[in-house]
Amino acid sequence: MSVIALRRALTEPAVSSMGPLPQDAARLLLDLEAPPRLAAHLRAVHDTARRLIDALGDACPRLRFDQEEVLFGAATHDIGKVIHTDELTGPGHAHEQAGYELLLAHGVDDRLARFARNHATWTARDISTEDLLVSLADKIWKAKRLRDLEDLVVERICRVSGESPWQAFMVLDDVLDALARDADERLAFQARHPIA
Template identity: 60%
Template sequence: MSRRLTAALTDGDLAPLPAAAVAHLEVLHAPPRLAAHLRAVHDVAHRLTDGLAGQLAFDRELVLFGAAVHDIGKVRHPQELSGPGHAHEPAGYALLLERGEPEPRARTARDHASWTRPDIRTEDLLIALADKIWKAKRVPDLEDLLIDRLAGADRWSAFLRLDDLLQDLADDADARLAFQSAHPIAH
């Protein structure tokens, strides 16, 4: 593993990625910038799931794994590390399947940006939300989908709880952006 990839995976105060995600990134020789981004989103997902524990039914391990690999398809589409594009989503799904991940785990790479699908899982909504809020981007339509699942009979209380949590997460965005920017796009 390159020194730069090691630094992206270990430097700073962000939560460490799951071992399976690290193994994929190592074998695929992931660019350090990608690893840094995945750590930033994973760290937010970690805090987001902590904040929602007991309020919403979801598979925390799946959310954390998904946040740690959601953009893994960018190893096949590196131009999407610094520019727009969605080719990495199906590529990441295929890549994770090729590497032996079960379909529900592989779906996280494909579905993290497809949160308007009618069959979207709560876990994918949480990954999508972590992928937005890590840089303090608020997406009301995405947040509304999660509020609907949180609300039960009291939508306003669910909104307030989620809004407070997301604001707390957004407050640290500058540090996460600086962490990601400190790691090069290329090896």
């Protein structure tokens, strides 16, 4: 694997002024010699999460969540694919627990490492708003819509805003439609970077 290709995935200008990953996440990917495709994917999801929380902050100012957690979670959620590289191109869940353990082994607090383990599951009773937003960003970056996940976010919006479920759904739907518009560009950006 070329460190040059990895650095390019972490820094090259991309879709709609896609920004860089947080420095600690980028440094970790460099230390682990992550596949460039993984770095590009994490940048795409991180940027989508940033745009998601900005839009929700404007549309639903009463919805409270820890922005740092959401952004770090989005930037590292698939880090276990450093170990399970076959899951970069195919299905699998082995990367989830492996990513959680990898982050803990590198000194990441459990509060932030948990996103690697639970980004694909959102049905736990104690799921946080931050967990839901990372999961949502991991789907909408490629314009994938999942009703059950979106319904949980709508519930959170209703709980704090007093809006009806239909009103809250319309707010979220507008946000997600706007984010989905750039999905083809994000997918093309990710595909430009080699798997190995």
